[in-house]
Amino acid sequence: MIEFSFWDILRNLLLATRWTVLLSLVAFIGGGLAGMLLLFMRIGRRRALRLFARYYVELFQGTPLLMQLFLAFFGLGLFGINVPAWLAAGVALILWTAAFLVEIWRGCVEAINKGQWEASASLGMGHIQQMRYVVLPQALRIAIPPTVGFSVQVVKGTALTSIIGFVELSKAGTVVTNATFQPFTVYGLVALIYFALCWPLSKSSQILERKLNVAHRNH
Amino acid sequence: MSLIEITEVRKSFGSNEVLKGINLDVDPGEVIAIIGKSGSGKSTLLRCVNGLENIDSGSISVAGAQLQPDELHLKALRLKVGMIFQQFNLFPHLTAGGNVMLSQTVVKKVPKPQAEAMARKMLERVGLEHKFDAYPDELSGGQQQRVAIARALAMQPIALLCDEITSALDPELVSEVLAVVRGLAKEGMTLMMVTHEMKFARDVCSRVVFMHQGRVHEIGPPAEVFADPKTPELKQFLGML
Numbered sequence: 285m286i287e288f289s290f291w292d293i294l295r296n297l298l299l300a301t302r303w304t305v306l307l308s309l310v311a312f313i314g315g316g317l318a319g320m321l322l323l324f325m326r327i328g329r330r331r332a333l334r335l336f337a338r339y340y341v342e343l344f345q346g347t348p349l350l351m352q353l354f355l356a357f358f359g360l361g362l363f364g365i366n367v368p369a370w371l372a373a374g375v376a377l378i379l380w381t382a383a384f385l386v387e388i389w390r391g392c393v394e395a396i397n398k399g400q401w402e403a404s405a406s407l408g409m410g411h412i413q414q415m416r417y418v419v420l421p422q423a424l425r426i427a428i429p430p431t432v433g434f435s436v437q438v439v440k441g442t443a444l445t446s447i448i449g450f451v452e453l454s455k456a457g458t459v460v461t462n463a464t465f466q467p468f469t470v471y472g473l474v475a476l477i478y479f480a481l482c483w484p485l486s487k488s489s490q491i492l493e494r495k496l497n498v499a500h501r502n503h
Numbered sequence: 504m505s506l507i508e509i510t511e512v513r514k515s516f517g518s519n520e521v522l523k524g525i526n527l528d529v530d531p532g533e534v535i536a537i538i539g540k541s542g543s544g545k546s547t548l549l550r551c552v553n554g555l556e557n558i559d560s561g562s563i564s565v566a567g568a569q570l571q572p573d574e575l576h577l578k579a580l581r582l583k584v585g586m587i588f589q590q591f592n593l594f595p596h597l598t599a600g601g602n603v604m605l606s607q608t609v610v611k612k613v614p615k616p617q618a619e620a621m622a623r624k625m626l627e628r629v630g631l632e633h634k635f636d637a638y639p640d641e642l643s644g645g646q647q648q649r650v651a652i653a654r655a656l657a658m659q660p661i662a663l664l665c666d667e668i669t670s671a672l673d674p675e676l677v678s679e680v681l682a683v684v685r686g687l688a689k690e691g692m693t694l695m696m697v698t699h700e701m702k703f704a705r706d707v708c709s710r711v712v713f714m715h716q717g718r719v720h721e722i723g724p725p726a727e728v729f730a731d732p733k734t735p736e737l738k739q740f741l742g743m744l
């Protein structure tokens with residue numbers, strides 16, 4: 285049997301961490317874009333699109349991420365489509381992230397005073413112009429702290445993709461444990477790495493929130 | 504011909520009929536004060552004229568064009584009729600200058616330098632040319648309201664609707680805003696204003712409309728309405744009973 289030094293373990297885990305980071309970024313950016321699209325549907329004028337966005341959110345928030353991963357991975361397989369783990373993981377996480385971001389952002393849009401809509405309407409702006417120039421700039425500001433805060437959930441959410449065989453940090457932990465029989469060291473390190481990823485995010489969310497609450501609150 | 508023609512306008516919120524057949528014609532250059540008890544429908548009437556509320560029946564026309572609830576007609580209407588709100592409703596993420604420029608550039612597609620020149624001119628008109636770069640939360644309530652007036656004027660409306668524009672202000676700030684409105688009236692701007700400033704209404708307005716329970720209960724020149732109210736409701740409102 286090959287002997288694994290502490291540094292071997294750490295090196296292997298860090299290599300896998302790249303995939304966790306990449307998957308998180310893909311999920312967060314893709315989810316952000318999809319979420320923005322859904323947001324426009326959710327608060328737009330068209331009833332059909334509003335309903336679609338609402339049911340989308342309810343569906344994805346009302347089922348475990350794990351089931352969504354299984355469905356993306358095995359479900360499409362039933363139709364003869366061979367989905368690689370990375371694709372299923374990416375797609376499922378993007379859709380899941382979008383469902384939460386759209387609700388966070390909708391709350392921020394609704395926090396904008398009704399008077400802002402009326403004033404901009406009375407100046408002749410159309411719905412899209414009101415959104416683009418008046419409401420979103422204000423809503424996105426207050427959305428920054430909860431959005432950054434939610435990114436922590438995305439990072440932790442990537443751990444579930446190990447179950448469909450995507451080799452990210454958690455999966456690497458299992459693999460390395462099986463090779464070294466040092467579960468405590470390995471999973472301890474895995475936890476520390478997750479913490480190192482998540483803690484700066486949640487901390488900066490807190491700091492941003494405090495910053496936005498003091499001094500010039502509005503610009 | 505009247506500039507604003509309000510004919511048999513009715514408006515309900517659910518089963519609560521708030522406007523019960525309003526008739527009112529406003530001539531160009533007229534300054535109309537709308538007075539009445541809380542809940543008598545004053546704000547609703549102004550909001551209908553600006554299309555912020557849809558009317559159930561009757562008609563409103565501004566400068567000959569009928570008010571219709573689709574976005575295109577509404578936009579055309581709102582370019583003719585500006586509105587000033589009790590709560591100012593400035594855009595907090597933009598400077599005073601930015602507030603006055605935004606709708607010019609976005610709605611009228613005015614090039615930026617011209618929009619800025621117009622913004623400076625309008626801020627000067629309300630006595631705030633030196634506050635061009637100040638954000639709303641750096642301004643007093645009276646200054647904010649004057650920026651709101653400049654913002655509406657920059658669209659070059661032919662009439663302005665003012666809904667209790669001094670009611671959210673500290674007493675010492677009321678006069679600076681009223682002075683601006685007085686100036687507008689002198690220059691011939693058509694104004695419809697809901698107000699509790701009776702002295703101002705008496706001095707500046709051409710006609711006073713007393714609204715009661717969703718109807719125009721009494722209407723006439725201020726001298727008549729204030730000095731010689733015909734109905735017991737107006738007498739009571741003016742504190743004469």
Ligand SMILES: Nc1ncnc2c1ncn2[C@@H]1O[C@H](COP(=O)(O)OP(=O)(O)OP(=O)(O)O)[C@@H](O)[C@H]1O
Binds near residue numbers: 519539540546
């Ligand atoms: N959006 C709305 N939904 C339901 N009811 C409304 C709405 N807006 C106004 N109302 C009702 O319509 C009636 C008239 O309201 P309006 O605001 O026009 O009165 P007002 O004369 O402006 O009163 P105030 O002096 O208090 O401003 C009130 O009974 C009010 O509760």
Ligand SMILES: [Mg+2]
Binds near residue numbers: 545546697
């Ligand atoms: Mg009112």
